[in-house]
Amino acid sequence: MRVPLHIVESRREKLRGLIRTDGFLPVAEICSRLDVSEATARRDLVAIAANGHITRTYGGALADYNASFASHGERATRARTAKDRIAAAALSVFPATGTVFLDAGTTISALTRLLLRKRRDFAGLTIVTNGLAVATQLGGARGLELNMLGGTFLHRQAILLGASAVRTLASWQFDAAFLGGEGMDAGGISNSHAEVAAFQRAVLRRCSNSYFCLDVSKLGRATPHRVAGWKDLGKLITDATPAQLASAGIPLKGSHLVSAK
Amino acid sequence: MRVPLHIVESRREKLRGLIRTDGFLPVAEICSRLDVSEATARRDLVAIAANGHITRTYGGALADYNASFASHGERATRARTAKDRIAAAALSVFPATGTVFLDAGTTISALTRLLLRKRRDFAGLTIVTNGLAVATQLGGARGLELNMLGGTFLHRQAILLGASAVRTLASWQFDAAFLGGEGMDAGGISNSHAEVAAFQRAVLRRCSNSYFCLDVSKLGRATPHRVAGWKDLGKLITDATPAQLASAGIPLKGSHLVSAK
DNA sequence: GGTTATATGATTGACCCCAATCATATCGTT
DNA sequence: AACGATATGATTGGGGTCAATCATATAACC
Numbered sequence: 001m002r003v004p005l006h007i008v009e010s011r012r013e014k015l016r017g018l019i020r021t022d023g024f025l026p027v028a029e030i031c032s033r034l035d036v037s038e039a040t041a042r043r044d045l046v047a048i049a050a051n052g053h054i055t056r057t058y059g060g061a062l063a064d065y066n067a068s069f070a071s072h073g074e075r076a077t078r079a080r081t082a083k084d085r086i087a088a089a090a091l092s093v094f095p096a097t098g099t100v101f102l103d104a105g106t107t108i109s110a111l112t113r114l115l116l117r118k119r120r121d122f123a124g125l126t127i128v129t130n131g132l133a134v135a136t137q138l139g140g141a142r143g144l145e146l147n148m149l150g151g152t153f154l155h156r157q158a159i160l161l162g163a164s165a166v167r168t169l170a171s172w173q174f175d176a177a178f179l180g181g182e183g184m185d186a187g188g189i190s191n192s193h194a195e196v197a198a199f200q201r202a203v204l205r206r207c208s209n210s211y212f213c214l215d216v217s218k219l220g221r222a223t224p225h226r227v228a229g230w231k232d233l234g235k236l237i238t239d240a241t242p243a244q245l246a247s248a249g250i251p252l253k254g255s256h257l258v259s260a261k
Numbered sequence: 262m263r264v265p266l267h268i269v270e271s272r273r274e275k276l277r278g279l280i281r282t283d284g285f286l287p288v289a290e291i292c293s294r295l296d297v298s299e300a301t302a303r304r305d306l307v308a309i310a311a312n313g314h315i316t317r318t319y320g321g322a323l324a325d326y327n328a329s330f331a332s333h334g335e336r337a338t339r340a341r342t343a344k345d346r347i348a349a350a351a352l353s354v355f356p357a358t359g360t361v362f363l364d365a366g367t368t369i370s371a372l373t374r375l376l377l378r379k380r381r382d383f384a385g386l387t388i389v390t391n392g393l394a395v396a397t398q399l400g401g402a403r404g405l406e407l408n409m410l411g412g413t414f415l416h417r418q419a420i421l422l423g424a425s426a427v428r429t430l431a432s433w434q435f436d437a438a439f440l441g442g443e444g445m446d447a448g449g450i451s452n453s454h455a456e457v458a459a460f461q462r463a464v465l466r467r468c469s470n471s472y473f474c475l476d477v478s479k480l481g482r483a484t485p486h487r488v489a490g491w492k493d494l495g496k497l498i499t500d501a502t503p504a505q506l507a508s509a510g511i512p513l514k515g516s517h518l519v520s521a522k
Numbered sequence: 523g524g525t526t527a528t529a530t531g532a533t534t535g536a537c538c539c540c541a542a543t544c545a546t547a548t549c550g551t552t
Numbered sequence: 553a554a555c556g557a558t559a560t561g562a563t564t565g566g567g568g569t570c571a572a573t574c575a576t577a578t579a580a581c582c
Contacts, residue, residue, distance in 0.1 A: 017377070017402075020398070020400075021374060021377045021378065021398060022374075023323070023398075024316075024318055024323055026318075026319060055285070057285060057287070057318065057320060057321060058287060058319060058320030058321065059318065059319035059320050060318065060319065062284070062285055062323070113282060113283075116278075116282045117282060132393065132396060132397060132400070135393060135414060136393060136397070137281075137282065137284075138414075139393070139414050139416070145413065145414075146413070146414035147411070147412065147413050147414065147425070148409070148411050148412060148414060148421050149411045150408070150409050150410045150411030150412070150421075150425075150426070150429045151408065151409060151411070152406065152407070152408050152409075153396060153399075153400050153406075153407035153408065153409060155400070160409050160411075164408070164411075164429060164432075165411070168411045168425060168429070171425075
């Protein structure tokens with residue numbers, strides 16, 4: 001029998017919370033806790049997985065604050081996704097030692113994953129991040145010194161931000177910084193959160209080499225808060241072709257571009 | 262056919278790394294990546310799960326840096342563990358609003374889990390933590406302001422520590438702090454890491470009410486680094502009986518003890 | 523208020539996961 | 553060198569999971 005929409009939505013919201021709280025939830029337990037049939041539980045799961053930050057697994061669902069989960073989707077199909085290609089390109093310019101800042105975000109998370117797979121020992125490398133997923137992934141890597149900036153937790157993105165984060169930043173100097181973004185157009189790179197943009201600008205001031213990693217889907221999209229114009233930032237790592245970039249009015253060439261093909 | 266022991270161990274070490282990197286790994290993929298049969302993959306999994314930090318799920322294995330996973334084990338058996346009882350007792354003294362510090366560690370993680378299950382809205386409450394698992398669990402809770410201290414990542418414990426963490430602490434004042442520990446005896450509470458102990462002492466200086474949460478298995482155990490003597494700390498929340506505490510030489514009564522039974 | 527759209531639960535057949543068992547090859551040990 | 557221990561892979565039966573289909577009751581819409 002049909003049920004009011006607000007009931008459906010609130011149930012799914014509750015399920016989102018349950019999965020987030022437990023980290024992993026088997027289908028059977030979803031049924032008993034929400035008192036619904038398997039069919040409904042599964043349907044809710046796919047609904048949440050579609051736009052929520054949840055990954056389905058065989059027999060249940062996994063909260064992917066650690067967006068590192070890529071087994072079923074990306075890797076199984078063997079099709080290297082745009083993010084993976086970008087990660088590979090970023091890896092080629094990744095310092096072997098020194099101090100590196102890593103942004104939050106799924107693109108950077110792909111880089112982290114690749115980094116862990118390619119290198120066995122990280123002695124001499126210091127990584128600083130404000131992303132919970134990145135920290136979670138890198139924590140425990142052999143020889144790596146991992147630092148996290150403090151700050152206020154930004155809902156839905158698992159990022160630490162705010163005045164405290166910017167203040168802590170002041171004591172660091174980075175050899176390289178790898179950053180993400182939500183939009184790139186003729187004017188530069190932009191983000192949807194004012195705080196994120198402000199934070200990234202603060203990072204830019206403290207690094208000698210900056211690499212923005214954005215896939216082609218962000219091309220031409222402008223989001224409210226501008227991070228920096230093309231003149232003010234370092235290199236762009238993208239899978240967009242030079243032709244695509246040119247037609248979007250982005251004036252980058254060679255030395256400011258690392259192409260991921 | 263049998264295979265040399267060092268091969269077995271190195272393969273399992275590699276598997277540990279894979280699971281940690283990916284967050285979740287289906288059995289089928291373990292087979293293809295390690296080039297072993299399902300049987301061996303499963304056997305390796307149980308071997309790792311026995312003493313490594315891995316949780317088996319149906320169809321694969323989950324890296325449990327987020328110690329929040331408790332569906333199969335604790336909850337399924339319905340047996341309220343010591344940690345759960347302590348968490349329930351802690352919840353009874355948990356402020357409805359204000360600023361609360363939460364330590365890292367599995368006992369506190371149990372408290373976090375319970376907190377999320379019991380309360381729907383956290384408006385007016387600010388939580389500060391240095392534990393990745395706690396932050397991961399609480400991130401996204403409705404109305405909650407969540408702050409994380411920055412610092413250096415401590416291997417194996419997913420805690421942020423060090424001078425930076427202590428420094429950030431200086432700008433906070435807590436209405437309550439819930440802390441864990443590794444040992445309690447007549448002399449007080451102790452921890453195995455010097456940095457952890459130093460950090461906890463710094464927290465104690467900045468809170469009006471402190472609650473140490475330790476289960477009875479820690480009773481009588483003394484670890485190298487003393488956090489504080491019984492006179493210097495607030496209340497103890499434990500499932501140990503007053504008789505057990507007395508026989509261990511711990512001079513606490515009523516007002517300094519919250520019993521979890 | 524009548525009609526349409528849809529959320530739900532039951533069912534079914536196929537597929538996958540798992541624990542147990544067994545034969546075998548080879549490592550460790552004496 | 554010979555023996556025992558054991559890590560491995562194949563097999564098998566049982567059970568769980570999944571996607572698809574269908575009937576139905578009821579919310580949403582006009």
